[in-house]
Amino acid sequence: MPPRVVVVGEVQNGSLAGITAELLSAARKISDQLPVVVLLADDAGKAAQTALDLGVPAVIALQHPSLRDGGAGGFDAAVFALATFLGQERPDVVFVARTDFGYNVAPRVAFRLGVPVAQDCIDLALDKPSGNVVVTRPVYGGNAMAVYRFKDKRPQIVILRPKIFEPLAPTGARVGEIRTVGIDLPDNRVRARLVETAKESRQGVRLEDAEVVVAGGRGLGGPEPFKRLQELADVLGGALGASRAACDAGWIDHSHQVGLTGKSIGPRVYITVGISGASQHMAGCSGAKAIVAINKDPDANIFKDARFGVVGDWQKVLPAFVDTVRELGRS
Ligand SMILES: Cc1cc2nc3c(=O)[nH]c(=O)nc-3n(C[C@H](O)[C@H](O)[C@H](O)COP(=O)(O)OP(=O)(O)OC[C@H]3O[C@@H](n4cnc5c(N)ncnc54)[C@H](O)[C@@H]3O)c2cc1C
Structure with a gap:
């Protein structure tokens, strides 16, 4: 039965x-x-x-x-x-x-x-x-x-x-x-009651629902580059993610964190920039259909799971990547 x-x-x-x-x-x-x-x-x-x-x-x-x-x-x-x-x-x-x-x-x-x-x-x-x-x-x-x-x-x-x-x-x-x-x-x-709901101020698509997520890690070196990732996410109609290291450093809010102690996501494309691919991070993106990784270390763990990988400094790779995506969007 x-x-x-x-x-x-x-x-x-x-x-x-x-x-x-x-x-x-x-x-x-x-x-x-x-x-x-x-x-x-x-x-x-x-x-x-x-x-x-x-x-x-x-x-x-x-x-x-x-x-x-x-x-x-x-x-x-x-x-x-x-x-x-x-x-x-x-x-x-x-x-x-x-x-x-x-x-x-x-x-x-x-x-x-x-x-x-x-x-x-x-x-x-x-x-x-x-x-x-x-x-x-x-x-x-x-x-x-x-x-x-x-x-x-x-x-x-x-x-x-x-x-x-x-x-x-x-x-x-x-x-x-x-x-x-x-x-x-x-x-x-009923001992605990919901008294008030404060709406999280967010623009664009929710991280958990996004078809494309662009995420940054410690390799970005500071909060400023996240603006560049946000631009890429906007061009692709996606959401911005981050590793815990970047969130803990205060470069970006914890609501963007992907991973074991962050959010679980399952986008069609997950673009990571300066993220090493620690198991605790990968635990949150195992549902991604394709991972694209930009990392300067050819031995970085992220490349084991990435379908497409670029070994290089993100500062050189990212501008060309964003330009190409914009170009493709226009054609
Ligand atoms: C219980 C527990 C729970 C955790 N939960 C989470 C979680 O939910 N999410 C999470 O993300 N982590 C989590 N962590 C932390 C996790 O173990 C890692 O420490 C973290 O994911 C590392 O973040 P990172 O990849 O940004 O940094 P790093 O591991 O320091 O990697 C930085 C990467 O950037 C690359 N890089 C550096 N400079 C450049 C450059 N100029 N261009 C290109 N690449 C560059 C480096 O080669 C490196 O691979 C957890 C840990 C524990 C113990």
């Missing part, structure tokens, strides 16, 4: 977050049948319809005013709602994304249910004889991969790293149904 799988989708500003389609694609690795999607929201109507477009058999909308954007802020309501639902339904496997929501909610739910949870998984499989999930996740700061086997307790909660699995494409054929479940949330369950 195939495992009973539940994907915990995400709702942002009333719409279905793209990560949901990634989780569904990951779920296909252990079952041919698409799973049920659970959404936590104040009003999941629009997001639930989008989820049905992905071809899922059912969307279960757990709704409560405190579950706006999945209960962002304190997440107490989300933990209560999801733990109650999973405790009643007892599926075999639950997929959650390693987003702010999943990172906070899933381990607390696992603790409440007394079931196992695996963080930051980048691959998975089903051990058919036992029906248990086997996951792969980076360890030792991304320097090694470890394979973990769940034991028999259920549900087995798998937290998946974003930008690893190709999002499932919509089928257009709506065959599933939407079931709305009101949550009876006791007042004393």
